[in-house]
Amino acid sequence: MIDFKKELNKEQLDVVQNGDGPCLVLAGAGSGKTRTITYRVAHLLSQGVDPKQILLVTFTNKAAKEMTGRIQEITNGEIHLSWSGTFHHIAYRILRKYAPLLGYKNNFTILDSEDSRDLLKICLKGEGVDRKQKRFPSVRVVQSILSYARNAETTITDVLDLKYPNWMEHADILGRIAEDYRKRKVEANAMDFDDLLVNLYLLLLKSERTRKTFAEQFQHVLVDEYQDTNKIQASIIRLFASVHKNILVVGDDAQSIYSFRAADIQNILDFEKEYTNAKVFRLETNYRSTPNILSVANDVISYNRQQYTKELKSVKDVFAKPELRVFTDQAEEAKFIADRIFELEEEGVPLHGIAVLFRAAYHSQALEMELVKRDIDYDYRGGTRFFERAHIKDALAYLRIFNNKEDVVAWGRVLNMQIGIGPASAAKVILKVRQLENLENIHDTGSVLSARGQVGWSDFMQIWNSILESEQTPAEIIRSIAKSRYTIYLENEYTDAKERLQDLEQLALFAEHTTDLSKFLAEATLQEGYAAKQVGSNSDDEDKIILSTIHQAKGLEWDAVFVLNVSEGNFPNERAIGENKGLEEERRLFYVAVTRAKKYLHLTYPLTSGYKQVLLGPSMFIDEISRDLLDEHYIDEVNVFNDPSDDIDGIVYVADEDSGFRPRPSRFLKSIDEL
DSSP states (O other): OOOHHHHSOHHHHHHHHHOOSSEEEEEOTTSOHHHHHHHHHHHHHHTTOOGGGEEEEESOHHHHHHHHHHHHHHTTTOOOOSSEEEHHHHHHHHHHHHGGGGTOOTTOEEOOHHHHHHHHHHHHHHTTOOTTTSOOOOHHHHHHHHHHHHHTTOOHHHHHHHHOGGGGGGHHHHHHHHHHHHHHHHHTTEEOHHHHHHHHHHHHHHOHHHHHHHHHHOSEEEESSGGGOOHHHHHHHHHHTTTTOOEEEEEOGGGOOOGGGTOOTHHHHTHHHHSTTOEEEEEOEESSSOHHHHHHHHHHHTTOSSSOOOOOEESSOOOOOOEEEEESSHHHHHHHHHHHHHHHHHTTOOGGGEEEEESSGGGGHHHHHHHHHHTOOEEEESSOOGGGSHHHHHHHHHHHHHHOTTOHHHHHHHHTTSTTOOHHHHHHHHHHHHHSSSGGGGGGGGGGSOHHHHHHHHHHHHHHHHHHHSOOSHHHHHHHHHTSTHHHHHHHHOSOHHHHHHHHHHHHHHHTTOOOHHHHHHHHHHHHHHHHHHHTOOOOGGGOEEEEEHHHHTTOOEEEEEEOOOBTTTTTTHHHHTSTTHHHHHHHHHHHHHTTEEEEEEEEEESEETTTTEEOOBOHHHHTSOGGGSEEEOOOGGGTOSOTTSEETTEEEEEETTTEEEEEOOSOOOBGGGO
């Protein structure tokens, strides 16, 4: 017999024992939400509820396995919860039986992302779209547009207006492609991942008998991470719970950070409107972080207006205050983090207990370089290591052909990006290039191409001429590429072209230390080789620190956390600020970063960024934290200005007897060169 009073705190016990009817459980970071939801299931089972009458839904296979594993452990392996898993897993099980009601056969195929893109390519061809002849979004971008529209239950036009305004002219074509894609899937008896959710929802709407069958069967519906649900998922859950009304959702609106995936925070904020007489529980006892860290987290999130207010309380003893550190530039910031990692290791913190988090992947480049120099192993989460990213390899390929016209591999990469130039025609160009004594007469080389290939060659020559017109140092060549037609290529191919351009600026900054192109390319190659060595290494994660985007860090925890580049213009992200409700989501993202730390928290930012030395100030989120909650360390003012008492273009340095001078900038960024 389970002693629930012994196993749970009062907040958790209240949920477990009184979770009948519509219930919203607001589970703060580190408050034991998984423990609560699994013990709620155990309580239902102890009350004689048939396992088949319980539906337990979450988002990831990992979370589903963890919860079912805990239930097995609690019940001594006696109970198997047959209806538990991810939304997609549950949908697949039901559709396997009822797919014929929607025009599919029971043995339908599930298309993975690559399969979906292959089918979309056929649809594009059917519409007469030839991306080698005219500007049109890549298949990957088309896939993203269609997927977002379906999950957000909105139109393609609305998605283009919100996220891809540069493709609005193709709204009609994209609409036809979406319809063709739908028909081809039905003809092929295939569903993609989005179809699993959409078709389950349609099934429940169209077939009253099917809806009643499951709504009557599922006496208790429990949903984990409810703040991450989209409109369709929330609608599915509402239909499943339509008979017994026993719906218990667990989530934290303060950790809703996935709107770019169509997650809708209004699902959790409007729960009480959707379900009248709903009970609201709060789990505010935090078992992860020190009181010092939670004070910062509580302070920051209090500025959000659209939220359920919570005040996290720690069970741990008071420890060191979170530190705020300011540096002259990103290189200095990186050196400090590397030094502090060694100190933490000496203090007994294992490397796998240390994480460096950042708002965007390009923020990590300077730190990656420093870690390589110091021979500090790291595991990169939330993307690809800097020198392995496609656009970085593209830029390096241009530098390589400029440095060595015999580099056939680099030529192949550069030419295959162009309209109308495939492997065969690229080989013809490469052969002719190698016959040239120098590249002064390269313009005529494209004569071996077809008329369509000439279009691509013209684009290449525009980029090439940009390189020739630059100062021809490694850094300036990279910047010339980033300002050329290569930008259009990025916009056509990727959904995150702006972030990739910011990566190229980071590459240019890395290149500024030398004017020797051969030397720079050798260094870059060594960086790639190091990354490959790391990927193929047999050493486990126990010996590595973690570098991660904040989005990828959600749900995880470390003894020591660094949040770098918490500066104006970078965090919050400028683009997100311009979006509806974007600022509050950025603040929630910062809250997630802060609450990953158990004992040590370091917030850092550089005062300057970019080759023009753009002057930065602290993120507005730093300004929102009460000063008595942070241990502040500011740079010696003489490193930047001779007279820090001056108010220079809105940058005011306020004297602080303990930590030097504290920057308080205006909201206008200026180049130091202009001051």
